[in-house]
Amino acid sequence: xxxxxxxxxxxxxxxxxxxxxxxxxxxxxxxxxxxxxxxxxxxxxxxxxxxxxxxxxxxxxxxxxxxxxxxxxxxxxxxxxxxxxxxxxxxxxxxxxxxxxxxxxxxxxxxxxxxxxxxxxxxxxxxxxxxxxxxxxxxxxxxxxxxxxxxxxxxxxxxxxxxxxxxxxxxxxxxxxxxxxxxxxxxxxxxxxxxxxxxxxxxxxxxxxxxxxxxxxxxxxxxxxxxxxxxxxxxxxxxxxxxxxxxxxxxxxxxxxxxxxxxxxxxxxxxxxxxxxxxxxxxxxxxxxxxxxxxxxxxxxxxxxxxxxxxxxxxxxxxxxxxxxxxxxxxxxxxxxxxxxxxxxxxxxxxxxxxxxxxxxxxxxxxxxxxxxxxxxxxxxxxxxxxxxxxxxxxxxxxxxxxxxxxxxxxx
Numbered sequence: 519x520x521x522x523x524x525x526x527x528x529x530x531x532x533x534x535x536x537x538x539x540x541x542x543x544x545x546x547x548x549x550x551x552x553x554x555x556x557x558x559x560x561x562x563x564x565x566x567x568x569x570x571x572x573x574x575x576x577x578x579x580x581x582x583x584x585x586x587x588x589x590x591x592x593x594x595x596x597x598x599x600x601x602x603x604x605x606x607x608x609x610x611x612x613x614x615x616x617x618x619x620x621x622x623x624x625x626x627x628x629x630x631x632x633x634x635x636x637x638x639x640x641x642x643x644x645x646x647x648x649x650x651x652x653x654x655x656x657x658x659x660x661x662x663x664x665x666x667x668x669x670x671x672x673x674x675x676x677x678x679x680x681x682x683x684x685x686x687x688x689x690x691x692x693x694x695x696x697x698x699x700x701x702x703x704x705x706x707x708x709x710x711x712x713x714x715x716x717x718x719x720x721x722x723x724x725x726x727x728x729x730x731x732x733x734x735x736x737x738x739x740x741x742x743x744x745x746x747x748x749x750x751x752x753x754x755x756x757x758x759x760x761x762x763x764x765x766x767x768x769x770x771x772x773x774x775x776x777x778x779x780x781x782x783x784x785x786x787x788x789x790x791x792x793x794x795x796x797x798x799x800x801x802x803x804x805x806x807x808x809x810x811x812x813x814x815x816x817x818x819x820x821x822x823x824x825x826x827x828x829x830x831x832x833x834x835x836x837x838x839x840x841x842x843x844x845x846x847x848x849x850x851x852x853x854x855x856x857x858x859x860x861x862x863x864x865x866x867x868x869x870x871x872x873x874x875x876x877x878x879x880x881x882x883x884x885x886x887x888x889x890x891x892x893x894x895x896x897x898x899x900x901x902x903x904x905x906x907x908x909x910x911x912x913x914x915x916x917x918x919x920x921x922x923x924x925x926x927x928x929x930x
Contacts, residue, residue, distance in 0.1 A: 523559035524727035526656040531555065531799035535650050536848030541748060542795040545788050550796040557781070558800040562656070562727030562734075566777035568609055569709040575605040588706055592699050613702065613775060614693055620771050625691055628768030630887060631761045632686040632743070634880060635750045636894035637901045638869055642749035643682065644675050645842040647741040649815055653854055654737065658807035660729040663715045669916040671815035672905060679902050680911035682742065683895075685772055700913055701775045707914040708735075708777070736773075736782035737797035743769040744790045749846055753866045754873030756881075762787035809856035816840060816857050823907035841865040 531549045533539070550558060576584040587599050587606055596602050596610040632639060648671075652658060658666075666674065681700045684690055690697030708730045715721055715729040727733075747757055747765050757765075763786050770783040784790035819835035844852055845863030852859045880890035902911060 522563065523556070524562045524656075524723065525725045526727065526803070527559035527562060527800060528803060531796075532802060533850070534795060534798040534802050535646075535653070535846070535851045537646065537749060537752070537846040538791075538795055538798050541791050545791055547788070547792045547795055549799060554796060555800070558733055558796065561732035561736075561779075561782075563723070564732045564779075565712050565728045565730065566705065566709060566732075566735075568612060569705050569777050570712060572605050572609045573706075573709045573713055575603065585706075589703075592702055593694070595694070616693070616771070617774060621767060624764045624767040625771060626688070627761060627764035628766075629686045629688060629690070630891045631747060631757055631765050632682075632768075633891040633894045633898070634887070635746055635755050637897035638753050638755060638873065639746040639750045639894070640679060640682075640898050640901050641839065641842050642746045642753075642846070643679070643742060645839045646749050646846045647745040648675055648678065649812055649843055649855065650847050650851060651738070651741060652808050652812040652815070653804045653851065654734070654801040655803050655805040655807050656726050656801065657734045657738075658805075658811060659721075659726050660711065660715050660734075661811065662807060663718060663721070663729075664711055664917045666811060666916075667814070670818075671811065672818045672821070673911075673916050675815075675818075676902060676906045676911040677913050677916060678742065679898075679905070681913050683898060683902070684913075685743075685768075686895075691768075691771065691775075697772075698775065701772055703913060705775070705777045707917060711917055732779055732782060733797055733800065735776065735778050736793055737801055739769060739773045739776065739778055739782070740784070740790050740794040740797070743772065744784070744787070744794065748791070750873070752846065754870035754877065756874065756877035759787070766790045804854040808854060812855040812857060816843070816855075818905075822904050824904065837861065838865045 534542075572588075573581075573584070584603075584606070587602060591599050591602065591606060591610055595614075596607055599606065635642075681704060684700040685697035687696055689695055691701075692698065712729045716723070721729070744765060747755070747762060751757065766784040766787045766789065769790060770785070773783045774780075782793060784793055816839070817836070819839055820832045822832055822835060824831040840858060840861040841863050842865055843855075843857065844859065844861045845866045847855075849859040876890060880886040883889075
């Protein structure tokens, strides 16, 4: 192992959650080779140079002004910012024109597939991708330093879900569409987190690398957008190979907007699973922070907002979501998360015939795909309201304090 690679990078690939291992085996994806393994370690020390440079360009005391200018440029275009500084102009010039490889039809299909997953797709995002992601103990170090325990996992997932709903909305990834704006906004928040956490006296770059680095971002990107339709297949939400490749194409473009480097952007669904599997072999290293974060999240359904039979429905939701986690992560991962291993996977089992019938209707009936996507979106919005009640899920609200990081004193 290179001496420049942070100590959190293990000497060899480790075990991964059951569903990821099964998908990799089905697609005949092997473990990372020596070169790929080194890259996984090297990229722990790499952030997002274009956005980090923009944030670093702010003069002492100028972060608040830069944030205001950035938000206006994101909403109305950089030309709307009076006397926009050149770093801001350069950054927006680099993202306002989509790359030549972007296929708008593939984006549309990918968005429709993710909406069609309905509430069950979002359950996979929460119960498998996000909850299982707490095994990534290196990334947990950043979460804990941005108030993950104080703010709570419920708020974090609600913000993530709000971003996801923005991304999968029809036409939302057009320049200055809702998904476009939300993704670039998240990219700015990530840069502020890197600045904030990296400046803390207890941050150890030799041990953990850069906060929100390329390896972590690659795993999170695939986990958020590709794991839901992958897991939904196991719950009867069917998709064709072309549709799954369109989800990968959507993921590629969203990752590009997010500042993920080209080598981590999937060219196909199989390539997305390869990236997920390889990053997981390097990152799934649970420690004491894993249970600190996973145990409260597993209990979140006990405080969700139901209008009727609240106590009963909360207990049912707790069991339901644990059954999803158990089904896809397996007993070894459940033990690592500090969660019960005895919960039968009853919810995924009862959803298979329902979702299978809906999938067939979406494929065969006139207008079926559109109706399935519309129904799925209604289910997803309803699930978000169940989580947060009458409050709003504002992207980045859980880390607003990172904008208050003390800036270097002006030497003058």
